[in-house]
Amino acid sequence: MKLMTYVVPCYNSEAYMRNCISTLLASGGEELxxxxxxxxxxxxxxxxxxxxxxxxxxxxxxxxxxNGGHGEGVNQGIRNARGLYFKVVDSDDWLDVPSAKELLATIRRHLENGSPADLYICNYVYEHETQGSRVMRYRSTLPVGRIFGWSEIRSFKPWQYLLMHSLVYRTALLRECGLELPKHTFYVDNLFAYIPLPYVKTLCYLDLDLYRYYIGREDQSVNEAVMIRRIDQQLRVTRLMAQAYRGERLAAMDRRLVKYLLNYVTMMMTISSVLLTVDGSPEALEKRAALWSWLKAENPGWYSAIRYRSIATFVNLPGAFGRRLSVQNYRLARRIYKFN
Incomplete structure (x- = not known):
């Protein structure tokens, strides 16, 4: 029996993929x-x-x-995985080996006790090329070291999201929810970290600095200039997330999960708006207006909460002065949290 499947989507990765693979191999034996x-x-x-x-x-x-893009690499992993659990590791990132071993030991113990979780969550570490490291933890938000449900989570901080780097899903759950990421589209890791969540009933958070997320290369997809060039792909992912869960489906979910999903879409709307503001061209500003008009028509309940009662309010200030202030707020947040 394979306990864990690590999927490594690789595109022109010869310069760094060996480091990634070596950490995966060192974290376990043939159960991987x-x-x-x-x-x-x-x-x-x-x-x-x-x-x-x-x-x-x-x-x-x-x-x-x-070539099908990062999402199709993940899709191939889901189709072919034989492990009970599933984790994506990008080819320029790596895992902390002691933490990976502890994660596997915990999963093994839960399986032996008959109480494995649908989703395991660990910390991830921004390894910035020029600005050092920053650990993203969840200990203030999630119970540590035990199985829990959505009703036990506390409010996430504005900078806390369950990104792909922090997640280990039960493989069968990914198939049950029908997750299929778009081809030739960047930023689909957000869909991976969002779409399966309502199918998750049990979670376990381990306060381990497991995933090392390398960031800072000029050609990376999260580089600001690259994101502006690829803004249409960012907008596509944002729209897919905003329309995934509405109405009766939201009403059937735990209110804490609904709040988290709303906050995630808020973050995506905010980033999309800021990038279009940074671009500043008439075409970009038209796209920004069109995005908000679309959300108002598509999901009016969330539109008011996001547009007028969230951080998005401060990145959609009117006029030239408002746009400059919006960009300044974004630059400050980027320096503090090192998100690109």
């Missing part, structure tokens, strides 16, 4: 499965993936596909 998805790379990525698959045939599998 590592799926390396070569997403139509044009360098030595595919060769390196095959090399590891040949060296560790009981652990590593290499999948080669035509």
């Amino acid at each position: 499965e590592i799926i390396l998805v070569d997403d139509g790379s044009m360098d030595g990525t595919g060769r390196i993936a095959d090399e590891y698959a040949a060296r560790y045939p009981e652990i590593v599998r290499a999948i080669h596909q035509e």
